Amino acid sequence: MAVVTMKQLLDSGVHFGHQTRRWNPKMKRYILTERNGIYIIDLQQTLSYIDRAYEFVRETVAHGGTIMFVGTKKQAQEAIAEEAGRVNMPYVNQRWLGGMLTNFQTVHKRLQRLKELESMEQTGGFEGRTKKEILMLTREKDKLEKTLGGIRDMSKVPSAVWVVDTKKEHIAVGEARKLGIPVVSILDTNCDPDEVDFPIPGNDDAIRSAALLTKVIARAAADGLMARSARSGGRDGAEGKPEVGSDEPLPEWEQDLLANGGEVGSDGASLSAAGAATEAPNAAAAAAPATTSNGTQSAN
Template sequence: MLTINKIIKSKIHLGHKKCFLNPKMSKYIIGCKNKIHIIDIKKTIILYKKALEYISILSANNRTILLVCTKKNTRDIIKSEAKRGGLPYINQRWLGGTFTNYEIINNSIKKFKNMIKKKKKIKLNTKGTSNFIKKFKKLKKFIGGMKMMNNLPDAIFVIDTEFHKNVIKEAKILKIPIIAIVDTNNNPENIDYIIPGNNDSIISIKLYIKNLINTIIYSKKYKIIYNNKININKFNKKIIK
């Protein structure tokens, strides 16, 4: 559950410095403190709930959501939480054409799956296996997180739209719905489900991801749509003081 105390503790309300503002994010900002923009958490909670409701509908109907964040400091949490929720993920470098040339990517996924089977049968550290292991490790690094995908995802969850411009571009071309954490320096255009918030702090990212995965697990298991009635009070003044 996303509470006010958790939001403040996780620094979700802290945007970037004023000089880095994307004007299109102005409507999600409530003030400024020490030259740092303060995000309107009332809007964050409302939009986050809306995004989770959509995610739960997809999950209850066994749809595929691809989790994307290739920032170095998030790789471990993305991998562990995606595995916990049974989600495909990309936590390494985005391969150009992952969506727009999916046929090629899908062939690589199939190749990786076949290599997993072969790896169980071959004797490691024997002559002729070193080249196989090198190829296997490379595919595992960039394709491994997508091995459960048989088709393009039904939606993607992206952390930091500025950092993942190419991901957004490819998703829009193929009309794949985008759910994204959008900071004050990001462009909110072309995002279907915007969640205004800090997308740099690892504490914030952990909170987003854990809530996302908990919602997915619950919806898959009980086939129930998310309807968390969070009581939204007048708390923005408390943050800016």
């Protein structure tokens, strides 16, 4: 069974690139044609690259790795938080803080501070303080929660990074490359393919496109978690020394994955439902997506 179908890619507008005057010549090999001043991405190649990225993410997670989901642009924020949350992976969908990867020791200290403030709030640690002190502590907690809440349980740098829009997230991509962390990303026609290890040629500006491809990566992570659990269970029943920690009960979210047969999402919907929450593009948009004055695509 295919990871995703051509129809799903078309319905989500994955094939729409940028205006022909706003492109990176290195992306030429991924472009099928041009229509009404808009580049059209070759979806046959997209399908092939999706399979490659899917297998990489699945194997990475199956062998104990983690995937960090990164997408701070408005069109991707909701999908990033939702899909990463479903498979219990770290994510950043607000502002990327410089050094999140390259200076993780400092970031980890801020995570400890966030947990400390949350514990104080829950256990009455704010009692006996002045209103001003309580207000300042609450604001500090809220600020940390907004910027670091998605990586609160991350104890080390991730094994790979999923990125929506490498130009927008150039700092995150640069940090990952500096540390040798593989980058899996959507490649729009204005991106540099040399920055990405596992590219998926496609539209990174439309809500439905970003949601669909992020769901694909989350599903790959879910399959990896299933494989990891199965491998761990098989070793428990085999002769010899059991793996350290293999006798611990599965977390609730992993039990849900097992119960649902590895499907991402509780409603059992297929990947074609990735864009159901967004408005369907009108007929004119299907012919050629509208562009803004600065040449970027509208999120149809």
